[in-house]
Amino acid sequence: MKWQPGEPAPGDMVRVQIGSIFHYGVYVGGDRIVAFGLPPVPAYADAPDRFLVTETDMDVFCTGRIPEIAILDRAERRKRIPPQETVKIARERLGADGYHLIRNNCEHFANECVFGEKKSLQEEAMFRMWNTKPVINVYLGEADRFALDFPVPEARREEIEACSAQSMRNARIANWAILRLAARHSFSLDPDDVVFTRKKHGGWDADRFSFSFSHADGLCCVAVSNAPIGVDFETVEGIARRYDAEKLKKLRARCFTKAEQGAYPDSVEGFLRCWTRKEAIFKQSMKRTFSPAATETRTGAAMTYMLGETPRIVLSLCGEYAGLARFYRTDGNEITPIEAEGPLNL
């Protein structure tokens, strides 16, 4: 939901900012608005109906301030009650009392009239600040277990269908399938209610949580969090098979900073600890171009874990809660917790 100044239509949710809070109402047409309580300004301090559901002129509601209209997104438009029904519900409540500043306020009332559920983002924000529980979950699965038989944004579907490399196509399908499982498992969300948009740098974003993808050697990984997140992994076996000691030396020389050269073990695993951190930091940063040599990994922004025996997975996460990650393996719709070693030092 976005808010912008404008002319309301009957059934619209309207708000005005008064100091650091917002006062909400439902526009019912004819320059009239129904709200739970009068605006909290001194002029109405002694009004007998200041804590009742009341219909007033817009001037009384706005108290000289500029009203903003709620612009609903696609998911919200699907959920909303038809506008004329909203007007009817609002007017049926005229005279109702039971106002509570936190649990039953003007925002709860307006949401109830428009969506049929009492909801207050101001209340949610307050509880979120009190109760924020870090969520950072990582899901791993085989890339070739999924068919594209679930809803994906049209632009993503085009990206998937444009892949002629089967490994890449499988990975893109699997990542999205696992993302849908993760939304349900980590946040109890119906994935069809999550709005996905393409970010400026070409990646994807969700409106309810942060996520990041990675894939390598037939495996896929999705990390989700309630703070911005970046993930990357490689398998030790896959890299060792493709790059011998001489090639690895060249890769290190090209992408490690001088300080990193001496900080990480001189092994495939050491290379991957540094490399996956660089990628995770890049993915979380939302920059357009990845410059490995300019990405410093020893700041603690990214943390590394080791998983499994064969293949041996080196996985790094960059995000506020990177040190608190939980790991899961997915098989179809089955999700099983798995052990990880870490977070590791350099």
Add this chain to the structure above:
Amino acid sequence: MSRTEIIEKLKEILLAADDRNRDKVLACTEDSRLVADLGFSSVSMLYMVIAIEEEMNIRFDNVGASDFETLGNVVTYIEAKLK
């Protein structure tokens, strides 16, 4: 070096960087996309840049492998560097 010669040289380099999609690399054209068609990963893209620098004696100036979508983009960059 013509564009065709650069492409032929690039095929050898691409196989050294990542040989998982050997058939696709051997059949690639300027329109082939490094990630979506050839299945290149970020590590293989980085190794490709290193190998091109060594084989063709050029230096990639402050560009990442992710700046190249197609093989044609890489050929154009190399061609400009060789002039």
